Amino acid sequence: xxxxxxxxxxxxxxxxxxxxxxxxxxxxxxxxxxxxxxxxxxxxxxxxxxxxxxxxxxxxxxxxxxxxxxxxxxxxxxxxxxxxxxxxxxxxxxxxxxxxxxxxxxxxxx
Amino acid sequence: xxxxxxxxxxxxxxxxxxxxxxxxxxxxxxxxxxxxxxxxxxxxxxxxxxxxxxxxxxxxxxxxxxxxxxxxxxxxxxxxxxxxxxxxxxxxxxxxxxxxxxxxxxxxxxxxxx
Numbered sequence: 347x348x349x350x351x352x353x354x355x356x357x358x359x360x361x362x363x364x365x366x367x368x369x370x371x372x373x374x375x376x377x378x379x380x381x382x383x384x385x386x387x388x389x390x391x392x393x394x395x396x397x398x399x400x401x402x403x404x405x406x407x408x409x410x411x412x413x414x415x416x417x418x419x420x421x422x423x424x425x426x427x428x429x430x431x432x433x434x435x436x437x438x439x440x441x442x443x444x445x446x447x448x449x450x451x452x453x454x455x456x
Numbered sequence: 457x458x459x460x461x462x463x464x465x466x467x468x469x470x471x472x473x474x475x476x477x478x479x480x481x482x483x484x485x486x487x488x489x490x491x492x493x494x495x496x497x498x499x500x501x502x503x504x505x506x507x508x509x510x511x512x513x514x515x516x517x518x519x520x521x522x523x524x525x526x527x528x529x530x531x532x533x534x535x536x537x538x539x540x541x542x543x544x545x546x547x548x549x550x551x552x553x554x555x556x557x558x559x560x561x562x563x564x565x566x567x568x569x570x
Contacts, residue, residue, distance in 0.1 A: 348498070373524060375555055376555035376556075378559070379559065380559075380561075385562075385564075386563065387460075387546065387561035387562055387563050387564060388561045389561070390547070390558040390559065390560070393555070393556065393558060395555060395556065400557075401556065401558070433498060433499065435499075437555050438553065439553070439555075440555050441553055441554065442553075443501050443504065443515075443560070444501070445498040445501075445515075446491075446497060446498040446500070448497060448498040449496075449498050449500055453494070
């Protein structure tokens with residue numbers, strides 16, 4: 347089942363913070379986060395696994411609440427380069443397919 | 457440089473014609489994936505392959521076919537049975553299908569059926 351992302355879109359000024367949420371109606375084993383700029387390939391940001399293990403870019407911060415079946419991506423002191431659409435992908439087990447949300451479009455203005 | 461290449465970047469076809477999208481990776485990854493992206497819909501899985509000579513249907517496989525004869529190549533054929541083929545197609549690969557491995561995406565092919 348497709349995870350739900352919120353908000354659908356957000357506009358920030360440079361230096362402002364944002365939180366993007368990803369919620370599932372099913373139990374989650376892992377959550378993946380990707381960013382896609384218009385017309386380009388999605389780029390990996392972070393993986394969060396059940397049990398607390400994380401893998402990803404040092405400057406990216408995220409959380410995974412297994413009980414609530416939710417993950418949040420924290421973007422602090424935003425830069426113009428943060429603009430793009432952020433996707434979460436979820437898995438219910440250690441194997442299996444990623445199911446992606448519809449995305450959150452982030453626009454950072456000068 | 458290691459990475460994933462997709463060709464062509466833009467593709468135009470007439471309705472009723474089959475078309476094959478290329479995907480090649482030199483990352484030595486076992487797993488490869490094809491996604492379809494429509495505006496506002498996120499990425500939807502068409503087919504995936506965990507190993508050479510093996511592949512499985514994803515959520516929207518109808519009207520598509522794939523092959524995995526070589527580790528580095530995973531071509532996707534969009535057949536005339538696909539009712540609405542106009543979309544942005546993304547190929548991806550990962551070291552394995554494990555949850556611990558991130559997916560690396562190619563630049564995509566934008567297919568327009570006239």
